[in-house]
Amino acid sequence: MAITLSNERDELRLRDKKPLYSEAEARAEAERCLYCSDAPCIKACPTEIDIPTFIKQIASENVRGSAKTIFDQNILGHSCARVCPVEVLCVGSCVYTAWGREPIPIGRLQRYATETTVKGIEKGAAPLHTPKAKTGKKVALIGAGPASLACAAELTLEGHTAVIFEKRGVAGGLNTTGIAPYKLHSQDAVAEVEWVQKLGVEIRLNSEITKDTATKLLADYDAVYIGVGLGADSKLNVPGEEGQGVVGATEWIEQMKLVPGTAKTLGDVIVVGGGNTAIDVARECALLGAKSVTMVYRRSTEEMSGYKHELEGARKEGVRFLTNTQPVGVVRDEKGALKALKVAHATAGVPVAGTETEVPCELVTLAIGQSKLREIASFFDGVEIDRRGCVVADPKTGATGNAKVFAGGDCINGGKEVVNAVADGRNTARFLTAAWTAASTSSASK
Ligand SMILES: Cc1cc2nc3c(=O)[nH]c(=O)nc-3n(C[C@H](O)[C@H](O)[C@H](O)COP(=O)(O)OP(=O)(O)OC[C@H]3O[C@@H](n4cnc5c(N)ncnc54)[C@H](O)[C@@H]3O)c2cc1C
Numbered sequence: 418m419a420i421t422l423s424n425e426r427d428e429l430r431l432r433d434k435k436p437l438y439s440e441a442e443a444r445a446e447a448e449r450c451l452y453c454s455d456a457p458c459i460k461a462c463p464t465e466i467d468i469p470t471f472i473k474q475i476a477s478e479n480v481r482g483s484a485k486t487i488f489d490q491n492i493l494g495h496s497c498a499r500v501c502p503v504e505v506l507c508v509g510s511c512v513y514t515a516w517g518r519e520p521i522p523i524g525r526l527q528r529y530a531t532e533t534t535v536k537g538i539e540k541g542a543a544p545l546h547t548p549k550a551k552t553g554k555k556v557a558l559i560g561a562g563p564a565s566l567a568c569a570a571e572l573t574l575e576g577h578t579a580v581i582f583e584k585r586g587v588a589g590g591l592n593t594t595g596i597a598p599y600k601l602h603s604q605d606a607v608a609e610v611e612w613v614q615k616l617g618v619e620i621r622l623n624s625e626i627t628k629d630t631a632t633k634l635l636a637d638y639d640a641v642y643i644g645v646g647l648g649a650d651s652k653l654n655v656p657g658e659e660g661q662g663v664v665g666a667t668e669w670i671e672q673m674k675l676v677p678g679t680a681k682t683l684g685d686v687i688v689v690g691g692g693n694t695a696i697d698v699a700r701e702c703a704l705l706g707a708k709s710v711t712m713v714y715r716r717s718t719e720e721m722s723g724y725k726h727e728l729e730g731a732r733k734e735g736v737r738f739l740t741n742t743q744p745v746g747v748v749r750d751e752k753g754a755l756k757a758l759k760v761a762h763a764t765a766g767v768p769v770a771g772t773e774t775e776v777p778c779e780l781v782t783l784a785i786g787q788s789k790l791r792e793i794a795s796f797f798d799g800v801e802i803d804r805r806g807c808v809v810a811d812p813k814t815g816a817t818g819n820a821k822v823f824a825g826g827d828c829i830n831g832g833k834e835v836v837n838a839v840a841d842g843r844n845t846a847r848f849l850t851a852a853w854t855a856a857s858t859s860s861a862s863k
């Protein structure tokens with residue numbers, strides 16, 4: 418499967434904020450690492466990559482060995498290097514940070530090791546991994562996002578057959594359709610998907626799993642993995658919302674990343690929300706040349722759930738903040754075109770009557786959360802959802818109430834990071850491998 422992406426995509430106008438290090442830069446940074454024995458950076462990584470070891474391997478010019486160290490724990494180590502919020506994970510825990518000194522740029526070193534090695538393999542160097550002999554076990558995975566990709570890759574390396582079913586015409590999940598372009602462009606996410614396919618993972622695009630097809634999966638495969646992520650963007654439910662100019666944030670970002678012309682001319686943009694998706698879309702619009710970008714949030718800036726470093730980035734890019742403000746309606750002209758967002762002052766998130774004003778705009782993006790794909794639970798006997806709408810699964814193994822069904826990623830945690838989805842997928846693959854190995858050993862000894 419070769420996915421062709423247009424060279425005219427709007428996201429390509431946004432440059433990589435942290436480009437690939439040169440060899441000299443990588444060596445210089447790697448040599449600063451103290452190789453701490455209790456390495457707090459490892460503990461802060463959800464996939465527990467042996468960070469001091471991979472950094473030492475870069476310093477000693479063993480870049481291929483460094484990539485192997487990373488991939489052994491995190492097969493999507495390349496995209497994680499680029500998209501992980503390292504400021505609150507490994508880099509945030511680096512001892513240099515605690516001392517108020519420049520921390521080790523772990524993400525950029527990880528990118529250097531993985532990208533350099535994968536490029537070398539593409540140019541003819543020997544592959545890093547050889548899958549084990551076939552075991553005869555088959556797993557179907559629903560959704561081709563980071564959770565399923567990590568699970569499928571690990572399963573394949575262990576000799577099991579992994580087939581991913583993806584409803585979209587493009588694989589990679591939000592890595593391809595959602596990540597801010599200045600961190601990761603879609604073509605690099607797709608390249609990583611192709612690297613996973615080269616390990617032997619099969620991906621069937623345009624293959625949405627429904628209640629009917631789910632039953633067949635259960636019959637045809639030894640296990641099923643649910644990695645469906647989250648659903649559509651939530652709505653405001655205010656008068657005038659439906660129609661031109663008001664769009665969900667993840668929907669807009671996907672179009673901007675994949676469909677040329679989405680962000681050709683941006684006028685005055687309003688972003689509703691205060692989380693990381695809201696900050697992302699605000700920064701993207703600002704960098705793409707919007708006349709103005711205003712984030713409207715119903716509480717104070719301090720109460721925004723987005724990362725502080727991302728918020729600071731938005732501020733530097735000229736994003737304005739309208740806090741303690743709640744949208745109460747959308748104003749349209751007689752032809753239905755968007756004219757303004759009607760807002761009211763909010764106290765503790767609740768709009769105050771009589772304080773309404775109109776903020777003129779040409780685009781409103783709604784980043785107030787995504788719905789949960791609750792219906793997936795009804796596809797399988799025994800699978801349940803919790804009060805939040807997340808699939809109930811053991812966070813260590815992905816096991817659900819159905820012995821053949823496992824789940825991981827955003828659909829079980831409600832929306833975290835790529836690295837959490839990767840850890841979930843990997844852990845399920847390891848759990849299944851251990852269970853199947855134990856079962857075949859005990860039947861052989863009888
Ligand atoms: C705008 C945005 C920006 C983000 N930025 C970052 C970031 O910078 N760093 C970071 O670490 N994390 C970021 N995240 C979070 C991260 O992208 C997710 O945590 C991660 O992608 C979750 O992986 P997943 O595999 O669980 O789900 P997803 O990536 O959502 O993949 C799920 C896949 O399942 C498919 N699917 C759904 N239903 C079906 C079905 N019935 N049949 C077949 N296929 C189906 C979907 O089409 C999709 O491809 C961001 C999220 C958003 C929304």
Ligand code: SF4
Nearest residue numbers: 450451453458511512
């Ligand atoms: S905490 Fe910092 S200095 Fe210590 S091993 Fe990790 S990256 Fe190196």
